[in-house]
Amino acid sequence: MPELPEVENYKIYIDSTALHQRITAMDCRDQRLLKQSKSDFDSHLINQEFKATQRIGKYLFVETTGEKILVIHFGMTGRPNYYKSEDDRPQYAHIQLTFENGFHFAFENKRKFGWWDLTSSVAEFKAEHNLSDDARNLKLDDFKDSLENRKTDIKKILMDQSVAAGVGNWMADEILYQAKMHPTKKVEDLTPEDIERVFDCMKTVIEVAIENDAHYSDFPEHFLMHFRKEGATCFHTGADIKKIKVGGRTTYFSPQWQEL
DNA sequence: CGTTATGTTTCACT
DNA sequence: CAGTGAAACATAAC
Known part of the structure; x- marks a missing residue:
């Protein structure tokens, strides 16, 4: 149910669970959730770590140790989830990363209006998508x-x-x-x-x-x-x-x- | 079966 | 070109 406050919540959740761990695998059950090819995601995320996150409106940017920034939009029905066992993978966890410690990070998206993208620059992405400053900081x-x-x-x-x-x-x-x-x-x-x-x-x-x-x-x-x-x-x-x-x-x- | 759902993008029209 | 409105997108739940 993500608008600004919910995404802020997700940011805090991700910051407290998924940062600073080497990504060892990525699984995506529906290519339509990816704005770039799966091989692009693989090459930019595998063996990298999430470093920090940044939120503008409903968009969440995840800086990595690699050269690209992961962009997550939750759509109408998206949320992140972090869990230990593959058996706990939620039904709508269409995208799942695996970390070196064995834990998993999932992108749940029942209605598939959310997506992942890769960008080189938050500022560039913000301009391309005509985003204003985040409403929380807006003047x-x-x-x-x-x-x-x-x-x-x-x-x-x-x-x-x-x-x-x-x-x-x-x-x-x-x-x-x-x-x-x-x-x-x-x-x-x-x-x-x-x-x-x-x-x-x-x-x-x-x-x-x-x-x-x-x-x-x-x-x-x-x-x-x-x-x-x-x-x-x-x-x-x-x-x-x-x-x-x-x-x-x-x-x-x-x-x-x-x-x- | 029809309706509705917290979002964004695309396209046609002014 | 800028502004606007409607449709399209995919799916589950009521």
Whole structure:
């Protein structure tokens, strides 16, 4: 379920399990998850070690002792897993590395929207994929610049990875609920104060989610995440939470609370 | 059987 | 060229 806070969690998990061990094997059950040939991955990963990780939005970069950087995107259903026995290989662990100590590192991906790639430079990759700075570190001025001349719904803008890398569907809903702003409010109609409020709420949602290890049930009681389902009522107004489509994505919001 | 799912990429259209 | 919207991608679960 990876948006920025979940991927941050994965980064911490990988940092605490899979670094500094020689990779002895790589197995991939579905070539479609690899953006480069399997032999390229073999030649750049086998006999190398993971050195450090770096996250931009939902993308995780793994520096290795080799010349290439491994890029991991988790898609909608991806997560890492580290375990000792091959018998513990999860059902959807389509990619699995083996380390010299016998442990395994798996890339679980039920729905196969995630992938692995290799790159020579994080900066280059970031530019090629039109990624903004990570939403957690994003500056208000850059955020404001990105909103210039945009005419579409604020929710779509928030989910645009070239505006605020890392914000996905649930975070966009949460940010707008906290900011008391309707998801289809047009960016061109926002005042500078509106933009700052959305920006501040984005930062708050990110930090709260990371503090709670992206564990939704631990979020504060006034967070939409607890009501992001049909039949729920708004914490503030008691009115029904509404479900609509914005930019093709399911969107939950509280009508009176978030005015257009 | 139909619908839906937390994401990105591609393509057609303005 | 820039901005936008819809479709496509692959699969499981309800």
